[in-house]
Every structure is written in structure tokens, then in C-alpha cells.
Amino acid sequence: MHEVLTPELWAVFNATTQWTAPFTTILNPDLSILKRLPTPDEHDAALWNGADRGPGHANVDRATLRQILLAGLEDVVEFEKRLDRYESRGSQVVVHFADGTTAGGDVLVGADGIRSAVRAQRAPECETVDAGLGAIYGRLPIAKGRDLLPPEALDDIFTIAWDERKVFLQLGSVLFPTPPDRAGRMLASGLQIQRRDDYIVLIVGGRHERFPLDRETMSRWLANGCNAPLQTCWRTGPRVRSRSCGRAIRRPSSLSTCTPASPACWSLRPE
Numbered sequence: 001m002h003e004v005l006t007p008e009l010w011a012v013f014n015a016t017t018q019w020t021a022p023f024t025t026i027l028n029p030d031l032s033i034l035k036r037l038p039t040p041d042e043h044d045a046a047l048w049n050g051a052d053r054g055p056g057h058a059n060v061d062r063a064t065l066r067q068i069l070l071a072g073l074e075d076v077v078e079f080e081k082r083l084d085r086y087e088s089r090g091s092q093v094v095v096h097f098a099d100g101t102t103a104g105g106d107v108l109v110g111a112d113g114i115r116s117a118v119r120a121q122r123a124p125e126c127e128t129v130d131a132g133l134g135a136i137y138g139r140l141p142i143a144k145g146r147d148l149l150p151p152e153a154l155d156d157i158f159t160i161a162w163d164e165r166k167v168f169l170q171l172g173s174v175l176f177p178t179p180p181d182r183a184g185r186m187l188a189s190g191l192q193i194q195r196r197d198d199y200i201v202l203i204v205g206g207r208h209e210r211f212p213l214d215r216e217t218m219s220r221w222l223a224n225g226c227n228a229p230l231q232t233c234w235r236t237g238p239r240v241r242s243r244s245c246g247r248a249i250r251r252p253s254s255l256s257t258c259t260p261a262s263p264a265c266w267s268l269r270p271e
Contacts, residue, residue: 027161135205
């Protein structure tokens with residue numbers, strides 16, 4: 001990150017990033033600590049300047065990171081484009097969009113998700129399949145998290161728990177040392193960044209029999225905030241009061257995966 005940002009934008013990134021303790025926390029079903037696993041960052045000091053890159057693991061807010069990365073690129077980044085196909089022309093790659101427009105460049109990065117249009121053309125044998133899992137994504141206000149969770153769950157990189165049904169709970173804190181809107185104004189010549197408060201990413205998931213992601217069930221769960229999903233899918237015991245969660249649950253999702261590609265598919269051969 002330090003290599004691609006201007007000094008001002010790096011300062012904003014550093015000021016809005018939670019540099020975590022180097023541990024992954026494992027919780028019991030009642031949310032007490034089972035163990036903390038040391039998780040080194042594996043950054044070789046010969047390749048990374050520790051003073052510049054920060055102290056190690058970083059939890060960042062995705063929307064804030066996008067605003068930092070887009071700063072100064074407003075005239076070259078386009079949205080609302082759907083890739084139809086791409087082709088190689090000598091040393092260039094040309095992409096064709098569904099609206100009939102094209103764009104060319106030296107490199108095409110296929111970072112377009114599990115249903116990647118780039119991968120569909122590059123490795124058509126890689127089939128996208130249902131992973132047999134569903135999950136509910138949301139955010140927990142930090143005040144509620146401090147009430148419900150041990151302090152380590154807010155300090156460490158990532159926290160996970162599961163019960164005998166293999167229903168899982170995943171948590172990750174996002175704590176801003178400096179509020180993003182203030183950091184933008186102070187450190188990057190008045191860069192406009194949306195204000196955001198500290199929060200905890202919350203994911204509850206499991207097999208489809210525990211997470212029936214049909215429209216009727218999801219509508220009923222979402223109408224009740226997070227109470228119904230947590231009561232139905234996560235047996236937290238007396239320490240957790242479902243009313244403390246507020247309306248944290250935002251988005252249900254079915255999880256997919258993709259069959260592996262042969263190594264030959266990812267060679268640097270021209271097309």
C-alpha cells in the first residue's frame with residue numbers, strides 16, 4: 001500500500017487503520033476465550049520497511065479504503081461497466097463491455113469475484129458451484145461488542161467461534177484511530193471521506209439446513225433485526241442478550257466456490 005499511495009494518502013490510510021495485535025482469537029460457544037493463536041505477518045524485513053508499512057496486520061474499512069484509493073483518479077476510473085469478453089492484441093489487452101465500448105491496457109486484472117467473467121473466458125472448465133453454506137452478514141455497533149465480547153476479540157486480527165452443529169460466528173473489529181472524515185481534512189488537503197463510526201463485522205453462517213436462504217425466511221429474519229437469526233442459529237448462552245444486538249443484520253448470502261483450474265490455465269501464454 002505504501003508503494004502506490006502518495007505520502008498524504010498514506011498518512012490518511014495509516015490514521016484510519018486498526019493495526020491489530022498479532023493473534024487470531026478462538027471463542028467457545030458462550031463467547032469466552034478458548035485460545036489465541038499467534039499469527040505473524042510474515043513480512044520479510046529485507047523487503048518491507050517496517051517504519052513505513054505500519055506495525056503488522058491491518059483491519060480496514062472497505063469503503064474508506066476505496067475512497068483513499070480513488071483519490072486523484074476520478075477522471076480515469078469508470079463505474080457501471082460489465083465485461084463481456086477480452087482479447088489480446090500484440091502486447092496489449094482489449095476488453096469489450098456489454099454497452100459496446102472498449103478499453104485497452106497492458107494488463108487485465110481479473111478481480112471480478114466468484115462469478116468472474118475473466119475466469120470464465122480464461123479457464124472455462126472452472127465451474128462455479130454452491131458450497132452448501134449460507135451466511136448472514138452485518139455490523140455490530142462497537143458499544144454492543146464491548147458489552148458482549150472479551151477485549152481480545154476487539155484487539156486481535158480476527159475472531160471465530162462454532163458450535164456442535166458447525167454453525168460458525170466470525171467477528172472482526174474496525175476501530176478508527178482517527179475518524180475518516182477528520183483524517184481526510186487534516187492530512188490530505190481537505191480530502192472528502194465519509195464519516196464512519198467504529199464497528200464489528202459480524203458473520204453468522206452454516207449449512208443450508210441451518211440457513212434456509214429462501215426469500216420468505218430471510219424477509220422474516222430481517223424484519224426482526226438480528227434477534228431471529230442469532231436466536232435460531234447461534235446458541236450463545238446467558239452472557240448474550242439478543243436485544244443487545246440491535247438491528248445489526250444487513251445481508252443474507254449463499255456461499256459459492258469454484259472447481260480448481262489446471263496450472264496450464266494460468267500460464268502467461270498469449271491468447
